[in-house]
Amino acid sequence: MTLKTSILKPVNGTCFKLISWALTALCLFGWGLNTAQAGNMKVYKHVDAQGIIHYSSKKPRGKSYHILNIRCPECSVWRNSVDWKNTPLITDLYQAEIDHAVTTHGVEKALIQAVIHAESAYKVAAVSSAGAQGLMQLMPLTQKTYAVNNPFDAKQNILGGAAYLKHLKNAYKNMDIYLAAYNSGETAVERYNRQIPPFPETKEYVRRVKILYNRYKQNQQRLNAISNSRVVTTGVSATASP
Incomplete structure (x- = not known):
């Protein structure tokens, strides 16, 4: 399952597409994840042809990407x-x-x-x-x-x-x-x-x-x-x- 995303307003002149956590509890516990697993969830970041940054829990196919750690110590x-x-x-x-x-x-x-x-x-x-x-x-x-x-x-x-x-x-x-x-x-x-x-x-x-x-x-x-x-x-x- 892919994390739900939403287009956000431009920040510092750049348009970002970030993870929408409006239903965070559903995302964490609806996927059967405990908090420790959620804390270690991999997030894949890639930039499309328009320069928009995308974040997803699913590895992008045929695209270069970076793996982010969303944990917040x-x-x-x-x-x-x-x-x-x-x-x-x-x-x-x-x-x-x-x-x-x-x-x-x-x-x-x-x-x-x-x-x-x-x-x-x-x-x-x-x-x-x-x-x-x-x-x-x-x-x-x-x-x-x-x-x-x-x-x-x-x-x-x-x-x-x-x-x-x-x-x-x-x-x-x-x-x-x-x-x-x-x-x-x-x-x-x-x-x-x-x-x-x-x-x-x-x-x-x-x-x-x-x-x-x-x-x-x-x-x-x-x-x-x-x-x-x-x-x-x-x-x-x-x-x-x-």
Whole structure:
């Protein structure tokens, strides 16, 4: 069986044909795959005569192709051994999209950055074995709720993820709790009396995001201090000029 595909909008001037994971659960479990098998699924990539990139689970016939690994190590929370206190921050990707989401939804930039880093390590095409997709690892129902038509479009994904974070933040107030809800779902948080569910993965996720949040926040404060210092220095120089 071939993975369902759909034409996406042009990205950076190129038209891509990517895997459509709108029915991810059906794709994984309807094929009789467990999550470990799904995590190791081979994806074949080839480019047609029009320059459109195609992805398929079936080996292309009579065409050159590359085999891709769609696993997302960052998407596996409790199995990941990254040192989150020292891993390099990622501050040069999707900044315009993040800033737009900050302006639109009023969610703190450091929080969005931390969630993206924790969820996908800024891999726009990341897909978890559970079916979460894109930079902020949105599940299909969340995508539908926040009008994310293409989860692999950075702007849509970040806007949807930021809107969801805003909703959770307003609902639970406490960072530990709304991050737990982002990871395990609101139903799980409500089931455990609005506390962090006793799941090792969720506990590790909250720890991870909070570490990254504090680091991104400190980095932003440092950049702001440098920027303000330059403004003050420039102002003094201008005043001292004859």
